[in-house]
Amino acid sequence: MGGCGGEVLKMKKFAFLFPGQASQTVGMGEDLYRKDLRVRELYDAAEAYLNFPLKKLSFAGPLEELTRTRITQPAIFVMSCAVDLLLKERGIEPVAAAGHSLGEFSALISSEALTFEQGLRLVKLRGELMQKAGEIRPGAMAAIIGLAGEKVSEICDEIDEIVIPANFNSPGQVVISGEVNAVSAAMEACKKNGARFVKQLTVSGAFHSPLMEYACEELYEALDETEFGASKFPVFANVTAEPASSREEIRELLKKQLLNPVQWDLTIRNMAPLVDVFLEVGPGKVLTGLVKRIDNTLEAIPVNSYEAVSSI
Numbered sequence: 001m002g003g004c005g006g007e008v009l010k011m012k013k014f015a016f017l018f019p020g021q022a023s024q025t026v027g028m029g030e031d032l033y034r035k036d037l038r039v040r041e042l043y044d045a046a047e048a049y050l051n052f053p054l055k056k057l058s059f060a061g062p063l064e065e066l067t068r069t070r071i072t073q074p075a076i077f078v079m080s081c082a083v084d085l086l087l088k089e090r091g092i093e094p095v096a097a098a099g100h101s102l103g104e105f106s107a108l109i110s111s112e113a114l115t116f117e118q119g120l121r122l123v124k125l126r127g128e129l130m131q132k133a134g135e136i137r138p139g140a141m142a143a144i145i146g147l148a149g150e151k152v153s154e155i156c157d158e159i160d161e162i163v164i165p166a167n168f169n170s171p172g173q174v175v176i177s178g179e180v181n182a183v184s185a186a187m188e189a190c191k192k193n194g195a196r197f198v199k200q201l202t203v204s205g206a207f208h209s210p211l212m213e214y215a216c217e218e219l220y221e222a223l224d225e226t227e228f229g230a231s232k233f234p235v236f237a238n239v240t241a242e243p244a245s246s247r248e249e250i251r252e253l254l255k256k257q258l259l260n261p262v263q264w265d266l267t268i269r270n271m272a273p274l275v276d277v278f279l280e281v282g283p284g285k286v287l288t289g290l291v292k293r294i295d296n297t298l299e300a301i302p303v304n305s306y307e308a309v310s311s312i
Contacts, residue, residue: 001310003240004038012175012276013094013095013274013275013276014092014093014094014276014277014278014279015095015098015271015274015275015277015278015279016084016087016094016096016097016281017097017099017100017102017278017279017280017287017288017293018080018098018099018100018104018106018107018110018280018281018282019044019076019080019099019100019102019103019281019284019286020070020099020100020101020102020262021072021073021101021203021207021223022201022203022286023281023282023283023284024063024067024076024167025075025284026058026062026063026066026285027058027060028059028075028076028077029043029059029075029076029078029082030058030199031305031306031307032079032083032306032309033055033082034080034305036086038085038089038258039082039085040086041264042078042082042085042116043055043078043082046074046120049117049121049124050074050124052071054074057071057075058075059078060220062292063203066099067202067299068131069127069130069202069205070124070128070130070131070206072127072245073123073124073125073126073235074120074123075104076106076282076283077102077123078104078120079282080099080103080282080283081106081283082108082274083303083304083309084106084115084281086120086306087279087281087303087309087312090309090310092312094233094235094279095232096108096235096271096274096275097111097233097234097235097236098235098236098237098267099259100167100238100262100264100287101167101207101208101238101262103240103258103282103287104143104235104237105119105122105123105126105245105254106119106281106282107235108235108250110235111232111234111235112230112231113228113229113231113235113247114226114228115228115229118226118227119202119210121222122219122223122226125219125222126174126215126219127263129214129215129218129219129265130204130205130207130212131204131213132206132215133211133213133214134203134206134211134216135203135205136203137179137205137206137211137213137214138180139177139178139199139205139209140177140179140180140182140183140203140205140206141166141176141203141206142176142185142186142198142200142201143173143174143175143197143198143199143201144173144175144176144190144195144197144198145172145173145176145185145195145196145198146194146196147172147174147190147193147194147195148171148172149297151193152165152176152186152190153165154218155190155193156176156178156186158189159178159185159186159189160182161178161179161182161185162206162209163176163178163182163183163185163208164176164177164208164261165177165261166206166208166209166261166262167261167262167264168261168263168264168265169262169265169290170264170290170294171265171293171294172196172294175201175237177207177208177209177211178206178210179206181306184200185211208257208258208259208260208261208262209259212258212259213259215251215258216255216259219255223251223254226251228247228250228251229247230247231243231244231250232291232299234274235250236266236267236270237250237253238253238261238262238263238264239253239257239260240253241263241269241270244269264290265290265294268290268291268295268298272295276299277299277300277301278291278298278301279301279303279312280300280301280304281296281303282302282303283304285302285304287300287302288300288301288302
């Protein structure tokens, strides 16, 4: 997009949205790495810290390995930070940001509340702990389409074992999380109550549920040891769908995020009056689709390649 059109777009107010786990694809970030020196430096520095071949798995797979939680989370995080870097090199600065689950860490890097090194350390630990939590307390997650969030919450409350709404993604799209039998029972109950579509997700644990408690202590300690900076712009938190008001609140909301639902629907509605265009900064286009389902009058653009960055 060049000429007058590009200048008009630059004048618009942007919000950056950062994707979370399940947005990974083999090949993600490879074109960015080949075409930009600073991105190469970012990936090389990250791989030197991580205990797996980040570039090989991100660029060539296999997908089964890339999808493992301890690998997926840093891989998505690094690519998202690379796209953020390239957008800002081109003068595209957000007025606000949010990230879906893992993506909240990327949003905090973008706002300069965290450095890239701090974020990578936390995300690496978070991915390892969440994968281990899923091994210690196996769980399941499922997408429920076509039922109101309130109804899904009621159904979960009626199940004897642990199952809770994990993501309120958009009107009529809720993800539930919990013990395997409880998730199965909730899926059946949702079908009986008129859900249009119910599908168990391929995940390694019951994220955003009490089954992640194993991950809490060590992650909380790491967050307590992390010195947060002042955000350059508001970052809307998953737990409250509102910007944190202080550095201490950022820390506490990241702690709560592990066991509590992602309020994505409300987050987008709260951000919408502040911005003209939502940019999905990182792999995939899941969040772009959710924005359109929340309000089809909103403009959302996935920025998941070097070509996409160059077109903004």
